[in-house]
Amino acid sequence: MTEPTTVVSVSGVTKTFPRGNVTALQDINLDLGAGEFISLIGPSGCGKSTLLRVIGDLVEPTSGSVTINGKSAHQARTDRDYGIVFQDAVLFDWRTVSKNIELPLEMLGWDRPKRRTRVAEMLALVELTGFGDHHPWQLSGGMQQRVSIARALAFEPALLLMDEPFGALDEMTRERLNLELLSIWQQLQSTVVFVTHSISEAVFLSTRVVVMSPRPGRIAGIVDIDLPGPRSVETREDPRFFELVTEVRELLRMRGEHLLPEEEAAVAGEDA
Amino acid sequence: MSSGAANAASVQRSAAARVTWRSRLRGATHRAGLIALTVVALLAFYEGYNWLWRATGWTWPFPADDTTLPHLWTIFKAFADPAQVNQPSLFSVLMHKALFTAKEAFAGFVLGALFGFALGAVLAHSKLLQRGFLPYIVGSQTIPILAIAPMVVIWVNPKLPAGMQGWGAVAVISAYLTFFPVAVNSLRGLNSADPRMLELMRTYAASTWTVLWKVRFPASLPYVFSALKVAATASVVGAIIGELPSGLQSGLGGAILNFNQYYSIEPQELWATNIVAALLGIIFFLAVLGAEKAVVRRAPERRA
Ligand SMILES: Nc1ncnc2c1ncn2[C@@H]1O[C@H](COP(=O)(O)OP(=O)(O)OP(=O)(O)O)[C@@H](O)[C@H]1O
Numbered sequence: 162m163t164e165p166t167t168v169v170s171v172s173g174v175t176k177t178f179p180r181g182n183v184t185a186l187q188d189i190n191l192d193l194g195a196g197e198f199i200s201l202i203g204p205s206g207c208g209k210s211t212l213l214r215v216i217g218d219l220v221e222p223t224s225g226s227v228t229i230n231g232k233s234a235h236q237a238r239t240d241r242d243y244g245i246v247f248q249d250a251v252l253f254d255w256r257t258v259s260k261n262i263e264l265p266l267e268m269l270g271w272d273r274p275k276r277r278t279r280v281a282e283m284l285a286l287v288e289l290t291g292f293g294d295h296h297p298w299q300l301s302g303g304m305q306q307r308v309s310i311a312r313a314l315a316f317e318p319a320l321l322l323m324d325e326p327f328g329a330l331d332e333m334t335r336e337r338l339n340l341e342l343l344s345i346w347q348q349l350q351s352t353v354v355f356v357t358h359s360i361s362e363a364v365f366l367s368t369r370v371v372v373m374s375p376r377p378g379r380i381a382g383i384v385d386i387d388l389p390g391p392r393s394v395e396t397r398e399d400p401r402f403f404e405l406v407t408e409v410r411e412l413l414r415m416r417g418e419h420l421l422p423e424e425e426a427a428v429a430g431e432d433a
Numbered sequence: 434m435s436s437g438a439a440n441a442a443s444v445q446r447s448a449a450a451r452v453t454w455r456s457r458l459r460g461a462t463h464r465a466g467l468i469a470l471t472v473v474a475l476l477a478f479y480e481g482y483n484w485l486w487r488a489t490g491w492t493w494p495f496p497a498d499d500t501t502l503p504h505l506w507t508i509f510k511a512f513a514d515p516a517q518v519n520q521p522s523l524f525s526v527l528m529h530k531a532l533f534t535a536k537e538a539f540a541g542f543v544l545g546a547l548f549g550f551a552l553g554a555v556l557a558h559s560k561l562l563q564r565g566f567l568p569y570i571v572g573s574q575t576i577p578i579l580a581i582a583p584m585v586v587i588w589v590n591p592k593l594p595a596g597m598q599g600w601g602a603v604a605v606i607s608a609y610l611t612f613f614p615v616a617v618n619s620l621r622g623l624n625s626a627d628p629r630m631l632e633l634m635r636t637y638a639a640s641t642w643t644v645l646w647k648v649r650f651p652a653s654l655p656y657v658f659s660a661l662k663v664a665a666t667a668s669v670v671g672a673i674i675g676e677l678p679s680g681l682q683s684g685l686g687g688a689i690l691n692f693n694q695y696y697s698i699e700p701q702e703l704w705a706t707n708i709v710a711a712l713l714g715i716i717f718f719l720a721v722l723g724a725e726k727a728v729v730r731r732a733p734e735r736r737a
């Protein structure tokens with residue numbers, strides 16, 4: 162691989178939460194090239210969300226540093242270099258769907274006609290045309306999550322941080338949104354950090370899968386995903402797909418000796 | 434999405450709008466009926482008690498006679514009679530006084546609500562100020578309003594323009610009663626914003642003001658409105674009480690003071706005045722309720 166420009170560089174990041182004296186992350190080193198799609202996978206509590214939040218400057222690392230596009234994480238946040246999708250949709254009840262998607266555009270000072278046009282595009286992108294005037298509570302959980310994705314994509318950030326965005330969705334919707342996300346990623350040429358619990362989802366989407374192990378949160382290994390061509394429905398039937406899924410699962414299991422039994426079960430049953 | 438699906442969605446939406454409109458109308462008729470029924474029941478209870486206690490001569494919990502419980506028709510007749518010889522009817526006199534008191538109460542309500550919200554907003558942003566000031570704010574409400582009213586009149590009146598003399602000071606007294614619930618609930622409401630929403634705003638590098646305006650303020654509205662409902666009636670009470678030490682004759686407070694002196698002779702006039710005062714409070718309350726319905730957009734199950 163030729164050396165692409167580094168978008169995110171995490172070096173020697175350790176995060177200890179004083180409360181309960183938890184070491185959520187220990188000595189994490191990770192570089193992300195432009196246009197990469199990286200998945201973070203690992204058992205519950207291994208620090209995936211914490212790593213994402215350190216990258217987004219929502220949590221201060223105890224030691225180590227993060228740079229984004231050569232800037233400090235703090236500077237990158239102030240420059241609005243990234244868009245984020247949380248595990249829950251986190252929509253504003255008092256705003257309509259359109260108004261929710263407009264929020265980051267308002268913050269960027271876009272004028273109304275420009276915002277309207279973009280919102281219409283985003284609604285079409287996540288297949289919610291006609292629901293712009295609804296309030297969030299009138300939508301299903303999956304539709305709400307699509308709104309929050311549209312909101313994160315609205316200002317076309319070059320970096321997307323996504324924390325289990327499809328965790329609460331059914332398998333069908335999830336697979337459809339996976340394909341949608343990939344086509345958006347190709348269109349926008351953005352860099353994505355994607356947290357997931359699902360091995361097959363991680364392999365299907367990513368250019369690299371980062372496997373993490375818990376207590377303390379560490380990188381157990383990184384699997385390069387060398388699936389051919391643009392991913393499609395057939396990709397999931399590709400023998401190479403299964404090999405990679407197995408590779409990731411082995412890595413998860415190898416590092417899982419010290420997992421609690423129920424976590425072990427969760428990891429094993431993940432991609433059934 | 435295809436245009437067919439979009440059309441389907443819009444058809445669905447207008448159908449939904451029609452249904453809610455109709456069910457809303459039905460709800461309103463229902464409620465109006467219920468209110469009318471309650472009023473009739475209360476009036477019947479009043480006259481029923483009156484009749485039974487007068488007929489039997491019972492004295493517990495209190496006796497019924499023309500002084501303690503004047504008949505409804507006596508009270509309603511009093512509205513039509515002139516309050517004094519050669520003067521307009523009591524009804525028209527009371528309406529003028531109610532208007533005057535409403536002006537004081539409204540000014541007091543607005544003043545108190547704005548001050549209360551501003552105070553809540555300042556406290557919401559500083560734990561230190563919260564700890565320092567909250568005890569005094571709570572303490573301020575333990576002082577009887579009658580004890581501070583004369584001071585307020587003396588302090589405030591000289592600073593007011595000619596057009597606000599007298600009633601302006603009463604408005605300040607009324608505001609003293611209204612700011613407290615608004616301040617306390619604003620503080621709670623502004624702090625009730627979902628931490629994940631605050632985090633999202635952090636990713637947009639939003640300023641404190643933007644967060645206040647776009648997240649904290651809308652999140653606080655249900656809390657603020659429940660305080661405003663309390664404050665609405667409190668502002669009327671505050672205005673009426675405020676008139677007493679001010680020696681103002683133009684409002685309901687003055688009328689109450691006046692009719693108090695003649696209660697043993699003509700109790701119906703005080704009763705009539707009380708009814709008008711109560712109705713004024715109810716109108717204030719309903720106005721806030723209406724504003725809440727128009728402004729607060731929330732998931733139905735979360736509406737307070
Ligand atoms: N604010 C906090 N205060 C104290 N401890 C925390 C805090 N946030 C996270 N932790 C701890 O850090 C560890 C990692 O948490 P994190 O949320 O990053 O895990 P995760 O991998 O995202 O788990 P999940 O898959 O369940 O979302 C956990 O042990 C958790 O208890």
Ligand SMILES: [Mg+2]
Pocket residue numbers: 209210211324
């Ligand atoms: Mg997490």
